[in-house]
Amino acid sequence: MPYATFWMPPAVVLVHRGIPVYHAYRADDYDDPLIYGYTLNPLATEYEAESVFDIRDFPVADYDPTDPRNHPAILRALLEDPVWFETWRPDSDSANQPLYQLRCPHCTAENPVFQVIAATFQHGPAITRHGALLTPDDTPETVTIRCLACHTAFPLSDLPLEPPPSHT
Known part of the structure; x- marks a missing residue:
């Protein structure tokens, strides 16, 4: 039986100050989102991609990163941190990109x-x-x-x- 594979946009987990955060996926399988894997780059959502981060690697005071209910608050705090954001934003290799x-x-x-x-x-x-x-x-x-x-x-x-x- 013939079939076609096509790209699906990743799920937006959160938009904070106009910046969307996307889920990362195991083996780029849309039906298998990772609980702790996120990215700011919608074109690089496979877990092994350089732009995917594990939320447990960035502790934020008063929030347990192993509890998914805390992820929106942790993601907002990370997006507010200018050093973290400069490192993880998709265009971080281009200083001229505003x-x-x-x-x-x-x-x-x-x-x-x-x-x-x-x-x-x-x-x-x-x-x-x-x-x-x-x-x-x-x-x-x-x-x-x-x-x-x-x-x-x-x-x-x-x-x-x-x-x-x-x-x-």
């Missing part, structure tokens, strides 16, 4: 939480005489988000990415 911040275009709040409320896709599964063929292109055509600071909904394309003042 970090970006998100600012709501309506209330101008810096790095608020944004919620995806709608997405449309140009192509769905292709229907063949053998059944549905899921396409690897699951990129949304349009995305509508809501700023949780001002509760305004707007297209994702309206969200500006700008370098923070300290990096200009």
Whole structure:
């Protein structure tokens, strides 16, 4: 029976100040996420990748890293540490690559939480005489988000990415 293998975007565990953290996977198997393995690079999620870190290697006061319920708080603390972040961010080998911040275009709040409320896709599964063929292109055509600071909904394309003042 023929089959096709295609790339799946890794699960986003947490987004803190506009920086997503992704799960790492054993043997790049989407159905086998690692409990303690995380990465900031969505293209390198296999556990052996250089950009994958074990959360137990970075103790944060008052949090037990062996308890997955503490992982969001530990990840936030790590992202707040400039030395740790400079080491683990995906573009750390490029000093000229600025970090970006998100600012709501309506209330101008810096790095608020944004919620995806709608997405449309140009192509769905292709229907063949053998059944549905899921396409690897699951990129949304349009995305509508809501700023949780001002509760305004707007297209994702309206969200500006700008370098923070300290990096200009």
